Amino acid sequence: MSNKLLLLLILGVVFFSACSDDDKDPNYDGTYKDSGLELSRDGMVLSGKSVALSGNTLTLGNVIPGEPALAIPVTITGNVVEGTSSNDFREVKVSGKIEGGKMNLTLAVKNKATDIEGTWAVGNLDAGIMATHFTFTTDKEKVKYGETEVAPENVIGFVNGIFGWMLPTFLKDITFTSDGNITASYNSDMANPQYATSPKGMAFYNLVGGKLYISANIAGIVEDIGRSTSDPLTEIMVVLEQGIPFEVTKDTEKETMDVYMTRETLLPFMSLLPMLGEVMPEEFQSYAGFITDLGPIIQEGKTAELGLVLTQKKTAE
Structure with a gap:
């Protein structure tokens, strides 16, 4: 009887552990480009670009002039990605979703160089x-x-x-x-x-x-x-x-x-x-x-x- 109880206990632990793993957020890490990326700015699609996601860091490849690899801290809620990078000269906001292995990302940029504007x-x-x-x-x-x-x-x-x-x-x-x-x-x-x-x-x-x-x-x-x-x-x-x-x-x-x-x-x-x-x-x-x-x-x-x-x-x- 005790052996049966022990077996049921082990099976229960395995079952609930499996359920717990299923409830974890999916891992979206990777590089998105070509057909796996739709990147837009000001309503126009930017083609030929790449975006890499690693944990809570999103890196834009050759998207912002003069910053060939701009790393932006992001939060991921479900499949929604949002983040902001700001310095003395500009602010870059990203927002989008990841679905079916494809990232749809929108950029919003604000320049602070008022002497050039x-x-x-x-x-x-x-x-x-x-x-x-x-x-x-x-x-x-x-x-x-x-x-x-x-x-x-x-x-x-x-x-x-x-x-x-x-x-x-x-x-x-x-x-x-x-x-x-x-x-x-x-x-x-x-x-x-x-x-x-x-x-x-x-x-x-x-x-x-x-x-x-x-x-x-x-x-x-x-x-x-x-x-x-x-x-x-x-x-x-x-x-x-x-x-x-x-x-x-x-x-x-x-x-x-x-x-x-x-x-x-x-x-x-x-x-x-x-x-x-x-x-x-x-x-x-x-x-x-x-x-x-x-x-x-x-x-x-x-x-x-x-x-x-x-x-x-x-x-x-």
Whole structure:
């Protein structure tokens, strides 16, 4: 009798232990990507990304510009995942569900860089402020530019003068929004000036270590190019998916902000220079070769900086 009682006791312990194991929350640890991940920001799906979950830590892979592996502490209630990561420059909130081995995750980003947030005109020709920021140094007394060899300072003057005047005629302004988006107002018809605005969800920004990182939503860009191939922002930023660092210098007296890449950052993108010429309006195509010629100058130079000079626009503008 005692043996039967002991057997029943053992079976009871095993049974209740099994029930207890069944009641535990499922283990959702793993890497979610491709068809196993639907990641959205500002209503647009971000493709080609990956998200890793380990315990109560969710890691975003190449999602936030300049932060290739952003670890976010999360709480998991049932199959619901929620968490927040915040620093001096930005706040990232994630929320979503895991069902059938697939994670559906939504991002909400708030940037705290209020000195960058707002709409910036590309140059300010009325005030004599050209739109381009270009400079370089070299050991050579003369460099080949166009069909001739000229002094380096003449190349700098030509680029900042001609292209600094030309650029604002088709790229009017750039807006950095509080949710980390970048949009641009551009002239879609040079013959009969009409300004359009690129949609949200294509380009994003973030401040990391004093640098301005800009990345692009490739899927959104491809879709937008299908609608309009005249938007310079969408075509040029295709390469910026992982986030490219830009230097930022501000002149409070002139209310300008220079946003530019240094030689080290520029070198991998020299192949883009011909494309910059291709997206120039037909009226300026004769100058396209001068853009392509900057490639060897930057590659062979000691230092180089290339970017935009932006002017703070007043709220009423």
